[in-house]
Amino acid sequence: MSADTNPPAAGVRVPWHEVHPLVRAAVEEFLGGRVAEAVTQSGGFSPAAAVRLRTEDGRRAFVKAVGPEPNPDSVRLYRAELEIAAALPESAPAPRLLTGFELEGWVVLVFEDVEGTHPALPWRRDQLDRVLEAIDEMSAVLTPSPIDVPPIGKLFGSSFSGWHRLMEEDTDGLDPWVVRHLDELAELESGWVAAAAGDTLVHADLRADNILLAADRVYFVDWPWACLGAPWVDLVAMLPSVGMQGGPMPHELFTDPDPAVTAVIAAFAGYLVRHGRLPDPPGLPTVRAFQRAQGVVALDWLKLRTGWV
Template identity: 30%
Template sequence: MPTQRLAEIPADALALIETRTGPVIKYETIGGGLNSEIAARVHAEHTTVFVKGLRSDHPRVWTQKREADINPYVRDIAPALLWRVESAGWDLIAFEDVEGHHADYTPGSPDLPLVADALARLASLTAPGIVVREMPDRMKDHTDTPELFAGTTLLHSDWFPTNVLITGERAVLVDWAWVSRGAAWIDPALWVVWLIKHGHTPGQAERQAARVPVWNTAPKDSVDAFAKATVRLWEEITQDDPEPWTLDMLAAARQWQAHRQEGIG
């Protein structure tokens, strides 16, 4: 379930932030996102940082450690982690502030090749010293062949457009809470569904994915199985959380599976 985003930083959390930044002049909370109670751009006299936070007893607080642990491996395509504070009932992490806009996934968007470039760079990353969830384990309840999704590549796996910032001529990936490990073609496959949701036909979406070299080497049977598993995943999500955007994602996943079944993919 989505985490309730706070419109104001609580006083005790703000005091913790100031132990690292000095007195805070102002801050702007960010409305988008599903995982954090606090998400804000914080301005102090000599620095501006982006802070994410959860209460220490929040059931999803493990995502804070996950993001902190993975950051050294993904700094080529993600904002650098600056500090982490665990105190007074809060777990707070701060990243370098990145100015940019959320990626536009609609057909013809100039952001699409920049996102594809980020996907290509991500496909070369591994993090052998970090324990993250394996994609076969994540998908095992939605497929009879989870072994087809195994691999050693680091996967972001959450291609919600608010997690992709376009800054200058590059895409920067944020919110690594659901980072996983698996076959390198899986992130482009996940992106395909988001592209369909934003107006692409399945064929158009796969042609965008083809900008990412690993997509073009993906075994057809494995991608077909993943498309089917993705439908089952979104069916489960919409049973528990039937919001308009999740229903749109289910519809997009079904369009993609139908396209794969036609043998065009």
């Protein structure tokens, strides 16, 4: 697959000048000077501001800010990210949070400005190898979790039941393999919570747009979904997006035949397939297309893992 034929992980960003004026003033007060340059950053789905700022005296910061419109769920996610980012230890490969606050219904996070770029798409093998090594290192550093977060089953339990839900919904347009095996998929999916359990702090939303490659290290950004899980969860959940975005297919990168992994892949594939059939959420016009494209790769991986015909 080429990157040109796959949907980008990008939403509709809010430019800095459209952020609430009191929020902009508060950020300038914290930074100690007026903003001279504001460069919107692409990547990510939320209808929010994501801006690299430079003040008149040269201070830099990366600012994320979201208001209650058009998607109130984004405010909830930014609150969660603010809590997680404030608690992450220095050992976590994440940009440092400088400050965060809520004002006029907006949630604002101010981070250090990292000099880095997202991985090139289609994926380059040298960059992918850097990221895979960094994920392994992150899992080791964050086991056991240094902060208090919910277990993965509690955070995603209601969402990762796609096959069960499809049993009660219209199955027109589903892959014929899915229709043949829907009962078995639902049964396999039912074991994912126990399979994914662990004491590692996992990011739980790794994709190319949540990764920054700096000269000397790899940073993982956007942590609102952080939770406790097995140390391999982040890798397994990221691989369908790697295959979809021009990299190797998941089975080429992960060969452990553990049935626990297969149960998690089943749940993740069910989530992607079912959610890809839903209408676009308010203010997130690209997320369903991205989920559908990931779902194709995840489902192919699941077919190989199960061996069902």
